[in-house]
Structure formats: C-alpha cells, structure tokens
Amino acid sequence: MTEDGEQVIATTGLTKHYGQVHALTDLDIEVGPGVTGLVGANGAGKSTLIKILLGLLEPTSGRASVLGHDIATAGEEIRRVVGYMPEHDCLPPDVSASDFVVHMARMSGLGASAARERSADVLRHVGLDEERYRPMGGFSTGMKQRAKLAQALVHDPRLVFLDEPTNGLDPAARTDMLRLVRRIGADFGIAVLVTSHLLGELEQVSDHVVVLDAGHLLRSSATGDFLEQTGSLLVEVVGGTTERDRFGEALAAAGLPCRPRGTAVVIDPAPQLPVHDLVRDTAADLGLGLMRLQPDRHHLEDVFLQGPASAQQEVARG
Amino acid sequence: MAERTGVIHDLGYRRYDGPRDGTATIARTLYVTGLRHAFGLGRSGKSKILPFLLLGLCTLPAAIVVGVVTLISLDELPIGYASYTTQTQLLVSLFAAAQAPVLFSRDLRHRSIVLYLARPLPAPVFALTRWLSLTSALLVFTLLPQLVLYVGALLAGLDVSDQTTALLKAVALLLLTTTVVAGITGLISSVSLRRGFAIVGSIVALVVVPGVVTAVQAIAQAEGADDVGVAAGLASPWSLHSGLADAWDAGVTVFTPPSGGWVVAYLAVAVLVAAVTTAALVRRLMKVASR
Numbered sequence: 001m002t003e004d005g006e007q008v009i010a011t012t013g014l015t016k017h018y019g020q021v022h023a024l025t026d027l028d029i030e031v032g033p034g035v036t037g038l039v040g041a042n043g044a045g046k047s048t049l050i051k052i053l054l055g056l057l058e059p060t061s062g063r064a065s066v067l068g069h070d071i072a073t074a075g076e077e078i079r080r081v082v083g084y085m086p087e088h089d090c091l092p093p094d095v096s097a098s099d100f101v102v103h104m105a106r107m108s109g110l111g112a113s114a115a116r117e118r119s120a121d122v123l124r125h126v127g128l129d130e131e132r133y134r135p136m137g138g139f140s141t142g143m144k145q146r147a148k149l150a151q152a153l154v155h156d157p158r159l160v161f162l163d164e165p166t167n168g169l170d171p172a173a174r175t176d177m178l179r180l181v182r183r184i185g186a187d188f189g190i191a192v193l194v195t196s197h198l199l200g201e202l203e204q205v206s207d208h209v210v211v212l213d214a215g216h217l218l219r220s221s222a223t224g225d226f227l228e229q230t231g232s233l234l235v236e237v238v239g240g241t242t243e244r245d246r247f248g249e250a251l252a253a254a255g256l257p258c259r260p261r262g263t264a265v266v267i268d269p270a271p272q273l274p275v276h277d278l279v280r281d282t283a284a285d286l287g288l289g290l291m292r293l294q295p296d297r298h299h300l301e302d303v304f305l306q307g308p309a310s311a312q313q314e315v316a317r318g
Numbered sequence: 319m320a321e322r323t324g325v326i327h328d329l330g331y332r333r334y335d336g337p338r339d340g341t342a343t344i345a346r347t348l349y350v351t352g353l354r355h356a357f358g359l360g361r362s363g364k365s366k367i368l369p370f371l372l373l374g375l376c377t378l379p380a381a382i383v384v385g386v387v388t389l390i391s392l393d394e395l396p397i398g399y400a401s402y403t404t405q406t407q408l409l410v411s412l413f414a415a416a417q418a419p420v421l422f423s424r425d426l427r428h429r430s431i432v433l434y435l436a437r438p439l440p441a442p443v444f445a446l447t448r449w450l451s452l453t454s455a456l457l458v459f460t461l462l463p464q465l466v467l468y469v470g471a472l473l474a475g476l477d478v479s480d481q482t483t484a485l486l487k488a489v490a491l492l493l494l495t496t497t498v499v500a501g502i503t504g505l506i507s508s509v510s511l512r513r514g515f516a517i518v519g520s521i522v523a524l525v526v527v528p529g530v531v532t533a534v535q536a537i538a539q540a541e542g543a544d545d546v547g548v549a550a551g552l553a554s555p556w557s558l559h560s561g562l563a564d565a566w567d568a569g570v571t572v573f574t575p576p577s578g579g580w581v582v583a584y585l586a587v588a589v590l591v592a593a594v595t596t597a598a599l600v601r602r603l604m605k606v607a608s609r
Binding site: 051054056057075076079080082083084086088089090091092093094103104106107108109110111114118121125151155156183187188189 | 330331332333334336337338339340341343344347348351361362424425428429430432433434435436437438439440607608
C-alpha cells in the first residue's frame, strides 16, 4: 500500500505553450495516493500534463516531481516506476496480447521468466482470458482497453496514468473498467491518475478530483468536497408537475424562496424560518403526500457552471 | 456471503519485488528482439518466408562456387568477397527494403512507440538500438555467403593469409555499407509509415539510383569524362561500396574508379550519410513521441 500522506505528484507553475496555443498555464497541483481524477473537456490539457509528467514532453516553464523524482533530471527513474495507458490506439494488430505484454514487461526491466509470470497475472486481473493468445487486431474496443491497461500494470508500477480508459466502451464495459480502476487504487495499492471528460464517471471512482479548464486549474479537492451539501433542501411530493407547482406556490406564499428542479422543489435556505415544519404543514394543508425530503448536494458539473464565463466558452469550444 | 466474487479475481494482486534490469540490459533485449524480428523470428510463419528466401538466394551462389572450386581444384576463388556483395546487391537491397519497415514503421504506425518511450529506455537509445538491429541483420545477411566462400576456400586448400586479407577487406567495406543502407532504409521507413511506400522508397534509393549511377559512369568512361563518373558515384550506397572496393584493390572493378582525394570524399560521404540518417532517425522518433 502507498503510505498515506505521501506526495505522488506535485507541480509548480507548470506551463506548456505550443506557439500560440497555451496547453497548460501556471499549473500548481498536488496529487496524493489513491485514485485521482483529472477532469476537463477535450483539449483542456489533460494528456499534455501526463506527457510532461512522463518526460515525453518538455514544459515551457515550471517544475514538477513524480514520486519524489524531478521530471527535468530523473525522467528515466520516473518511467521505471510509472505505468501509462494512452488514450489512443497503440497495439500492434499482428501480435497476441500475451506476447505483447511480456515484451512490454521486459522493456520495463523485468527478466524473461518474471515478465511471463507477471503478464499472466495481470492479464487475468484485467479480465483477458483465452483471448490473450489471439492477435490483438481482432480485439473489440473493450478487449483492447484491457490489453492497454495490462501493459501499464505489468511491471508493478507505483503510479499509473490512465488516459480516458473508458473511451469508446459500451455502458457495461465502462462500469467494468471503472470498477477495475477503483481496484487498482484501493486493492492493488497503486496510485492512479485517471482522466475523463465525463465528470460523473470520476465521481464514482476517485478520492480526489483535479479539474482542468483550458490549461488552467479550476479546482482541486477531495471528491467529497465537490459533493458537499449546498445548504438547500430538496423536497418531492406524490404526484406530477401540477402537484409540484401547487406545493411550490404554497411554500413561496409561506415566505420560503424556492424553485422547481425536475419533479422536485429546491428550497433555498431561510434561516429565520422553521423550514422543516413549514414544509410538513404546507404539505398537510394541501393534502399532498411527502415523498422525499433531503439536503441538496453539489455535483461535479457545478464546478464548471461556477467557473468564469470565459472558461466556460473554452469548454464549449473544446 | 451472498455476493458472488469473480473467479478471475480470487488470487488477489501480487506485487513484484524482484530485480529490475538497467538500461543497458533493456537495450540489449530490444536489440536481440529487433534482430530476430528482422528475420521473421518470433513473428508469424508468413513473415519468415521473404527474409529466408532472400537469404537462401543470396547464399546459394556461394555454395555453388565452393562446390566448383573443390571439384575442379581452382587455385583461386572465381569471385572475390567484396565482388560477391556487388553481384548480390539487388538481393541485399530487397532484404533491407522489406525488413526496415518491420523495425521502423510498425511502432510508429500503430503508435506502440509511445509505450516504449513511456518506459525507462530514452528515445535516442531506442532509435539507435533499432538501427543497430537493422545494421546487424544486414551484416548477417551479407556476411553469411562470404563465410561460406571463406570456409570453402580454406577447405579447398587455398592460401589462408590471402583469403583472410581479402575477407577482412570485404568485412570492413560491409561494416561501412550496411550502416549507410540501414540509415537510409530506416529513415525512409520511419517517414513513410505505410509498408508499401517504405519499400518502394527504399528500392528507389537502393536499386534505381545505383542503376542510374552505373549508367552515368559507363557513359562518362566512354566519353572520357571520368571525373563526372567518379562524382556520380557519390550518389548511391552501392556505388560508394564498389568505388571504395576498387580503390582498395578488393577485387572489384568499376567504370570510373575514384583515386586520390576522391577516395577520401567517398569515405567521408559514406560516414556522413550514415551519421546524418541515423541522427534524423533519432529526431524523427523523438518528434513522434512528443505528439
């Protein structure tokens, strides 16, 4: 298990410009053990950040360290203990998954027999069984993603970068992959930096979420903080929109600021009023059945809605 | 517990605490794999056919020559070592053109290069190791028939020191020529990622251009403009090889042999082409890696 509190990734003022294009701007992030989600629209700088951390790209300015190694001076040491699953296709079609993963293990410095043993182990963990002996050209997208994941884990890294591992997967395969990502962080004890442009996915698997937007850090905090209570109350009554509206109007008349959301009514906090009592009494007066009464929570999506207007436009364009 | 756990997860994850190889050992593993792949070993059965067919065709004449020398007791080989390479240069060219894409196009086309470069081996070491695999494959391909000739000549009782000197001259020339040929075909394969284009490009560089050079040299000799022919010889790896072999008295004759300063120029161009193409290969791989 990676020790708690250990810093896995740290960047200071990390910047990458391609001519006029600013891929990353003055990025300061810290990533600890467990699963960290890196969220951003396409083109937000997620893949660029991973490539810089792997030493495949040189930053324009700024510094970064991975597992205590400086990316500027210790790229080789970093790549020895880090696994990488790229977003794009990267598998030769005429080689079997088994042969390929063994070869990749050897390229990470494992001896011949250790490479074979670890490949068999890891391919089983990612769920490639008999298919492993077939050429990968005939693999489905789900199987290819598993083979890509296997080569990233085969040398038992301390950290893996998973770039869009659920890309192109159907819902069932997506759930499987997310469960696997969760297991890598929790059971295998390997720190994970996983990117996605789908916020909902990362809500499920990450301990921590870093949100990038057009190369800027929008927010970085524990997943729980993103989902913290907003202070509002979510109330739902039995019936359809008619009942909802009758209920909402009565609440408003009682002095509670509220608005509809879906089939529910969101009541904004009104500290001077006994909110729960008013809700109960209003429902009783109207003869409506109360179905749900719960604190409202943030969603990861809200981070983007709260972002600066210019940033939102970037996301829309990206 | 009512919850069913998957069979495949039963053993749990095992960590690896064993030894890990250093960069040199990883590079050696990559080199050996590359060399094997150049001959189709460790790949599909189909991919072994062409390299071994060409190797057979290239070695067969040497075996026949040895048979003839032994049967009718000649006092010298009817064909010299360096001259043998000149005679079989078409086969060597085809081998280089067909197998360079195996080592250089595949990783780039399927983008598995990214997986290599995300591992300890630095990009320049990777590129140089690949190039070394191709150079070695070409050396094996060209040296095998020479060794057959050499062993046959010794068994037929020809003079050991004469044969050894001639062989060593041929080997020295081959060391230079194979680095040039590997650099050219490797670079072409790393730029044109489609195997067909890479093969055609290499054939143009190794078969068509030398053909044109030989024609120019023949015309230059007939017209008495030897310098034109000598200068034309700088344009292809095979004319460099033949020209240097002629100048070095290694049993090859060309229409317009280089002499004096031209020999230095031939040598310099060969070394320069090998160095420049190899450097370009390294740059090419590093550029692809950063994308």
